[in-house]
Amino acid sequence: MNAFEALGLNEQLVQAISDLGFENPTPIQEQAIPILLSGTMDFVGLAQTGTGKTAAFGLPLLQLMNVAEKHPQALIVCPTRELCLQITNDLASFTKHKKGLFTEAVYGGASITMQIRNLRKGVQVVVATPGRLIDLIERKAIDLQKVKYVVLDEADEMLNMGFRDDIDFVLKNTINRESIWLFSATMPPEVRAISKNFMENPKEVTVGKKNSGNVNIDHQYFVTSAHHRYETLKRLIDFNPGMYGIIFTRTKADAQEIAEKLVREGYEIEALHGDLTQQQRDKVMSRFRQKSLQLLIATDVAARGIDVDGITHVINYELPDDIEVYTHRSGRTARAGKSGICISICHVKETFKIKQLERMINSIFHKLDIPTGKEVCRRQFFHFMDKLMQADTSHGDYETYLGDLQEKFASVSKEEVLQRVAALEFDHFLKYYENAEDLNVRSDFRDKRQNNFREAGPSNGRRDRGNYGQRGDSGYTRLFINVGTKDGFYKASFLQFILDESNLKKEVLGRIDMKEMNSWVEVDKSVASKMIKSLDGKRYNGRAVRMNEADGGFRKPSDERGNRSRPSASRERRF
Template sequence: MNAFEALGLNEHLVQAVADLGFEKPSEIQEKAIPVLLSGTTDFIGLAQTGTGKTAAFGLPLLQLIDPTQRHAQALVVCPTRELCLQITNDLEKFKKHSKNIFTEAVYGGASITMQIRNLKKGVQIVVATPGRLIDLIERKAIDLQKVKYVVLDEADEMLNMGFRDDIDFVLKNTINRESIWLFSATMPPEVRAISRNYMETPKEVTVGKKNSGNVNIDHQYFVVPQQHRYEALKRLIDFNPGMYGIIFTRTKIDAQEISERLAKSGYEIEALHGDLTQQQRDKVMGRFRTKSLQLLIATDVAARGIDVDGVTHVINFELPDDMEVYTHRSGRTGRAGKTGICLSICHSRETFKIKSLERMINAQFHKVDVPSGKDVCRKQFFHFMDTLMQADVSSGDYETYMPDLMEKFASVSKEEVLQRVASLEFNHFLKYYENAEDLNRSDIRGDRRQPSTGGDARDGSRKERTDFNRRDNGYTRLFINLGTKDGFYKASFLQFILDESNLKKEVLGKIDMRDMNSWIEIDKAEAGRMITAIDGKRYNNRTIRMNEADGGFKRPNDEGSGGGRERKRTYAPKERRSFR
């Protein structure tokens, strides 16, 4: 008998699971499915993300649904659009051989009219984010009195995001439900309150210990001075050349700044933040899922609900303020039985948090030294050599060119060929890291340290800045009275100023966008050209004002409308925020 069939699933679901290549149920599936198939037992499942929770509730739900009744029989409520779509996609795969069962994902950022139209066609399972679900209920597109099963997935996340009132509303008004199934990675008091207020003697199943972390994740931490966090981050990325990872920061601005610096250095990275439209967010996530991006950087809010297979590393640029958030961050790797690594960059004053985390998730953290420059170069070198040796040369008409190659290299030894290949591939790394400082020394202080020499590890050109607060002496800051409320996001704004000024991207540094205005770092030699090209132009019936943030540059013949008098300028205040 098939292992899933032994749990009580019907032949259609068992066949669908087999088609997906699953042979043995995960621990949460093994414990949850037999209980949930009864349909009448309230249930609490405590398990980390990536342990197979969707199948644990999705398969029983599909078996309990009555396909002859074309109305909403089950609600699956989850915190984010990404998770909503992921659950719906999984349910579609599970019901491959089951007839006349229909699902619909409803979430903000998409046409509510289209969602209402689909619901009216007859849908038995609705997967929803809380806000859009309430909208649909108020529009009478969903009849709560006919709902039998309510599933709360990642309940702790929903409560952290402020959806307590929405959850209360749904649970108070599903008066004819037969059971509530609550799944959560952690069990804070707010989640316990829901079980106490709305559930009757729930069956509780815990995979691992409560609030525990995934046992497949290796937790490592690095202690560095505050000023060297970015350099430490960069070394960790370079030391893991096959990394496919997510970097977490506390703030949106930090995420954007780090993303810009790494992208400028040649890393395939983009940031997820609140300034992106849903379409832009979908595009970024699409690129990350297809591995067109090596790295994704985000705040906890922006990254909630991200469910991507194969993430090898999670990096905490800073530890979260809320220790339970660490569980959700680290849970983005080590999914579906695979192993993963969670790296945390800490200051010496934060090591007490590591001890707290060890107790909370019942896992040991390993203190590791930040790799030296030589370690990074050595790791990159051998990774390249392994890739070279594994290259597929079975296809392609290489034989045609071999005589010419043999003639070209007839007088060159094998050792010299290897040296030249290594030089082409690693010269930039060697130059960047040749004078790299030992970041593990306890006596180094960023405010006394001289800037490191050498170009960037990826492009070999721009000197690395050791402190985010310090602007390079070759740069100045420009103020412009355009911002996100003018319809710009970072990429479109960058394209706009480059198109208008006819300058190259290489002359720009950091861009800081706000609602009504922005600041642009630019090579001092090119600041005048940009101001002359852009200041005074019109955009959406507004006159663009651009000037040096400290009031240094003015356009030639800069006259206002009142004859020959100099136009009065409004200068931007100096940036008050410092990088943490």
């Protein structure tokens, strides 16, 4: 008996799986499929990306569908259009031998008219991003009354992206559902709240430790000065000539700027960010999947849901502002049981974040030295020699030219030929790296500071995921801004908003204190006026943004009587 058949799947699905070349289920599939086939039990599945979660919920979901009913019976909600399309494609491959079962992907950036037309033709499974799904509901183009099964895939990512209200709305409008299946890589309190509010005694399955990282990933970090970050990135790429990977940046401006620099220097790379049209995004992803590109540089939002086989490296150009985002970044590599490397480039003030990451994902991070110029050249040279020895000469009429070649090189020794080949191939590398400086930061002060932090911990006695460390240096100016969590911001999205709008780097920021209606930001005195000028008067979601200098230091969320701190009564009454 086939291993998938033993889980309870029918012959049609088992045949489709066999056609795809899969013989044994992954741990999450092995544990989830028998439970989900009942169709009546709420379920929470915790597993890292790349562990086969789509098949874990997709296969039992397809078996439960009634092909005679031409209306949505199952709804799969996921954070991004890339993941939406990936899930839809996977489901299509699973239904190869099951006639009359149709799936439709609905997501932003594509024709809503075409999506509505396809829905009206009759589909059993709808895969949707939250925004487009809400749009279709409001247009009365989709009926959720007959939906029996709701799947929330990458639930933690959807909540990080600010889709909490949308998810609540969807779950409140699928009133006749029989079960909710929630899949997530991590289990933060927000995800736990969905389980508590909408699910009844859910069966929970965890593959690996909660919030843990993939054990097949080698986590490495390199410490350099902030102004050497780009040069370090370039050197690490050169040191790994066979790299096929994704570089993560904090902002779309960084992604575009770094991509343009690397392209000018001859690297095969393109940027993926929110300013691209869907057609442009599809073109970039197509080139990356076909390996026409060696590297993809992307923001967290743009890269969510990317599932590409064979990614060897993930590089954090900067560590993410939200510590849990690291798990999703690193999960782009080491998929389907393969191994991979996740590299983080840190400056001195970020090294204490590594310890927090180690605790969160239960993995050891290896601190390595940034390679010297000679080490890079040596690695490139041997990579070229390996390619030379593996070159396929069976498809060309090379024997025709062999006599001419022997005559041409008759007076040249084998050693000299090799030297000339090396010079031709590596002349640019040797010249570039012959006087390369040491990019490593070597400081006893760094280690002392890191150890002190580990022993003492943050000054407020707790870990803040969105703002790893707190700085109260006298070189900072404290600014007030009239947006907060009520505007849909969380720590990481708020940071990205203010930095994108001001075109400043994260290093200029100090402490950040977010409230429901407003927030306070510490920023380097030298750029405070620039940030105010960039943000004050801007509009966000139809509201005028106000930013100005705030007097005094950071205030606590409440005073001793439990009252919220506010800059002034008159300012809060503006909205």
